[in-house]
Amino acid sequence: MVYVREAHSTDGWRMDDSGWSIIADAQNTEERNAAAGQTCSMLQLPFPIVVDSMDDLVAQRWSAWPERLFVVDADGRVVYVGGEGPWGFWPRQQTPPHRWNEDDEIDHGQPLDTFLESFLELQHGSPVDGPSG
């Protein structure tokens, strides 16, 4: 995971009805590290988490704010580009992404697990991992 700038911090674009506006936006690396650690703990994330710089360079380059999924193959090439979050953030087919309303026509893209199923078949069962440090 690449931990980026908060989407709905308590001191920014707060969204109390989401239940997730529970921390302020980090003002320095130490605070962002702490937020990432809190995320890892609360969500029991099984993969390593790295933290974007405070000038948000990596999130900018990947157009990844507020949340986004990508898959990069073993040659370093992008093979999956998830939709823009939240509407396009779709890791599992069984849990469709957030919808603006019932009638929205936003292209939510393809769920990540559906993509990985066919991708891994082509890769003959090669393991997929996040950053392992």
Added chain:
Amino acid sequence: MDRFAGRTVVNMADGYALVEERRHNHPVVGELGPDFELKRFDGIGSVRLSSYRGRKPVVLVFGSLT
């Protein structure tokens, strides 16, 4: 570096403007993923994306707690 870099997203207008500004800047399928090296939150070293080349695919999850 765009105008939102390094600052808190303060309201809905900010958020939507940020997404719109970066909408077409993402890496595309077939392109080499922009390399980066970032530190782990727990201080246990850092990770460089290109270190996985020739080894295994990588799933990148970008996000935050909120």
